[in-house]
Amino acid sequence: MKKKGVGMACVLHPTGNKGAGDPSNAAIQLKPDGTLVLLVGAVDLGQGSTTILRQFAADLMEVPIEHVFASNFADDFAPLSLGSFASRVTLIDPHAVENAAEDLKKKIREYASDLLEAHPDDLEYKEGKVFVKGAPDRSMTLAEVGGASMFGGGADPALLVGTGAWQPARFHPHDPETGAMPAVGAISFGACVAEVEVDTETGMVDVTKLTQVWEVGKAVNPLLVRQQINGGLHPGLGTTLTENSYPYYPNPDWAPENFSDYALPTFLDYPEETLWGIEEVPHPAGVKGAKGFSEGSTNGPPPAIMAAIHDAIGIWIDEYPATPEVILRALEAKEASG
Amino acid sequence: MTEYVGKAMPRYDGIGQVKGQTKFVDDFVLPGMLYAKALRSPVHRGLIRGIDFTAAKNTPGVVGVVTADDIPGAKRFGACGDQPVLADEFTAYLGEEIALVVAVDEDTCMEGIEKIKLDIEEQQPVFDMFEAMKPDAPLVRPDLKSNLWDYGSGMTTRVMYIGDVEQGFAEADLIVEGRYQTGEQDHSAMEPMVSVAYFDEAERLVIHTHSQCLYFQLGQLAAIFNLPMSRIRYVGGVVGGGFGGKNHIHADHLAGLAAIKFKRPVKYRYSRREDLLYSTKRGVFILEYKTGIKKDGRLTANHIKLWHDSGAYGGFSPYGVEKCSMFASGPYHIPNTRIDGQCVLTNKAGSSSMRGFTIMNGQFPMEMQMSKIADTIGMDPWELRFINAWRDGDIGASRYVVRGAGALEAMRGAAEVHGIELPEHLLAMSSRGR
Missing domain, CATH: 3.30.365.10 (Aldehyde oxidase/xanthine dehydrogenase, molybdopterin binding domain)
Structure with a gap:
């Protein structure tokens, strides 16, 4: 029946790891033609970590997603990452990408300040361009900044790689007295x-x-x-x-x-x-x-x-x-x- | 402003994967590459008396063997550092790797392995956790003092608690008890365990890995090989399914040792049979629950005792006990909670992380308790869960503070999608407060 x-x-x-202390790093490199390469240490097991981190990078750098290439080939140049486990990547790695993007934008402003003849603080980054605040016609595209950095257009050379790191909390081991292990992402x-x-x-x-x-x-x-x-x-x-x-x-x-x-x-x-x-x-x-x-x-x-x-x-x-x-x-x- | 986050988008590497363009570890075939296969323990627990490799070494096509004597550095590895890289004195589970035979192809490796004369004294194994915990039980390994995992200073029980469970039971109108067992599963990734190792032009040891966590494992490999981390080029990032099984090193350490010894590229891979039988698995949990409830459905106390079968080595299991304990009361506010967890060694292949690692082992019994409680007090199972579900600011068993609670939202969503109408007073509840 x-x-x-x-x-x-x-x-x-x-x-994430329950005792926290669970960091990830990321790097975003500006190529001379203005495209970007995102480097992450998260391993893509088929869960799609590379796909979503690329989405974050494109949004944060305000560029078409086709201009962002992503590599998670953990090798000599792979950023540190504890790995892909404990459903940790979606919480942790986007912060690292966000910090890397902020770092790259800052380096772009600094490098472009000589070329645009303005103090870095007076420059703004938006939608793939760096420009003088209040004078948007005094601007450079990512391709112009990248090209200049390759061929020495600025006064000083620059490494236009943004790096970022993040962890949810400092490592907190189990406390045998109280049973506390409070760090949870x-x-x-x-x-x-x-x-x-x-x-x-x-x-x-x-x-x-x-x-x-x-x-x-x-x-x-x-x-x-x-x-x-x-x-x-x-x-x-x-x-x-x-x-x-x-x-x-x-x-x-x-x-x-x-x-x-x-x-x-x-x-x-x-x-x-x-x-x-x-x-x-x-x-x-x-x-x-x-x-x-x-x-x-x-x-x-x-x-x-x-x-x-x-x-x-x-x-x-x-x-x-x-x-x-x-x-x-x-x-x-x-x-x-x- | 671009808005890619939140948008349904195809997988970055998806087209290449379905077209067969992705290069997985097993796709790397190098000129002059050798293959390795392992001599595995024929018994669950044994003492190795001696091994005669003469006939194996004389097999045409066999290049040589790798034993524990060939390890330049650390002889043990794993998350707890207690597992022999290659067994030389004892074996503690059926199929434990004792030696590698390295040859021109895998068939020749197997031919060589059949000719090895292994003198091993079979000993009485212990499989049952509760047998293993008895004082007169045989030890799973000769290097142990007890089969119960020692978290340090002789502490063998991991305790987490909030409130006072005895007080909570005194306040309860009713107590529901249950004993549960969660089964043992294999990760069954499409890509079995495999590794390729060789020296590059600058004498760096290159390892193609399917590791889920390269930096977690690089230090262990550097210690085994006695090489600085910078002399190992650990290449990975593409994995044919992991599900937690590739958080533990299964092949890289042995492929690397063979490459170091023979100075040629070496591939070491498990067959599906080896993968199912001898790789790490999801370890069994046995859990006892005692839950106190008020007649109106409010949970007053939860006392959980749990035991985790770690297999022959620690691996991630001692941590797994902690992780399970933290969440074994489910997404519920229970003011008086106590968990006593123990990790027990037995003569089986090691347990390791697997999708939902130790969390699902705690969610199952807790939800069984909730279903039984609803049945016992005659309350709708949705209502029971709505009343007790976490709100922001509630405190979990290991004293973390709940933020961004969403159990009510998930349940409301599920009811709607499934076509179940929930009463107004449940729909009006909020995760933001009680």
Whole structure:
């Protein structure tokens, strides 16, 4: 018999290392033709860090995004970054990019002051141009500034590379006396609603409809946010229903050694109705209110699906994965206990 | 003014990726490149008595072997610095790397490995955390005094608390208890563990890595190789999926050692089988919850005891216990909260970070508690959560102050998208205050 149920969950995900002390650096270089190269240390694992940091750089330098090239090839010249983990990049790295952009604008003003015959404080940077305040016709484009720096147009040579660094807070280890470990960059919030059909003969759980909505501070790139919400559902489904590296835990023997035995969900396992949504409560610590959330989209489905299973068959499954074997044994035990 | 932030835009490197133009670590093939494969521990726990490599070394195509004796610097690595780079005295999990065979191709490496005569004394392993914690339990490794992780000065329990849980339980009308277990998963990134290492024209050791965090790992590699950081050109930034699995070093240290020994480019990579069986995984948590509630749905106290199965080495697990503890009460205001967390070593492959690292292990049981509480007191599960959800200024278990709270917004959004109508009094609530 197929039994239907619905369940929900509300979860969180924190951004960055919990003891803080979690810095990132960035650099923006002006090329002689006026285009920009953004260097970041964040590793792009497919989550899109390079994409969003380039968006920030283009906005901050007020230039068309096509003029910004981005490199995260961590090499000798890569800026320091603790790395891409703990959903930290969206909170931390934009600050580094912002500081790098401010630094570059300052260096551009300083370099152009000789060419425009004005004090750097009397120069303003706007929309890819540096100009004398109140006399916008006395101006230079980024290409003119870059070209001059290459061919020695100014009185003194200049290194037109802006650099920036940022961290949420000084490192704060766990205090054994009070239990305090108060440094937290930001926290994102998610809610999940799941509807299931439990087949009481086979023990199979079919997730028929699932909604996840995440409050992300500011959706820097809503397309990537959507992909992260629905992408995180993949391990969310697998964790809840099928994936198990140690099926006989705590004994590690008979561990699956191929993808036939280690059952990752496929698109056929995705709910027929997979719904998503984005909410924004600008976070005080983020550039434009942005904070990380992506890992969190894996946190909501397990408890929401388990609550739906309870609604369907009246049994709390207190461990995952809830494989058909687990469901059938639970049903048998319930029947035996009357 | 440009406004790119907030705009849906395609991935910067997306087109190149779908067209197959991205160069991943395994795409690097260099002239004269050698391959390495590992001799792995055939037992869960063992003492190495001796290894005879003679026949392996005489295999046509085999260039040589790499053992712990070939390590120029630090013999141990990992976030806690307790994991042998190559095992030489003992092994503490099935599949632990003991030695590398380096040859012209991987088939030849495997042929060589089959000819190694390994004399290893199998010992009684310990898998169960609660068995491992008993005073007379076998030690997971001979270098341990206890299987319970020592955070320093003999402190084996990480405690976080606000208020007084006993007081909170006394104020409660009802107490709901539960015991939960979260399972073990593999990251299953499309790109298994792989590394390519070689010396460049200036005698710098170049390593192509899929590391998620190069600066986190560069220091460990420099220590193992006994090279200054500036003599290592650590090239990365392109990863075929990480999900936390590539925060730990799996291949760079061994590819680098082989390149140092043989002065030729070396590629070391896991097969999918090795990746599923022997790479780090999401470690199991077992959690006991005791939650006090008023009849009107307000949470008064939450006492959590949790145990994390770290596998044979520390890795990120001791930190994972702290991270889990900080958020294991979910996004809720509970004035009296206490968490006692312990990290336990067992004879399994090491646990490591994985998407939602230790947070999802705490969100699951807390939300199960909330669902059970709603069921027990006959309250709508949405209402229970709306009443207790964090507002700005609330204090979390490790004494951080909540800012930019958004649980109510997320729930309202989810209800709307899913087609659930929430009552007016819930819609009127604000995360900005209670």
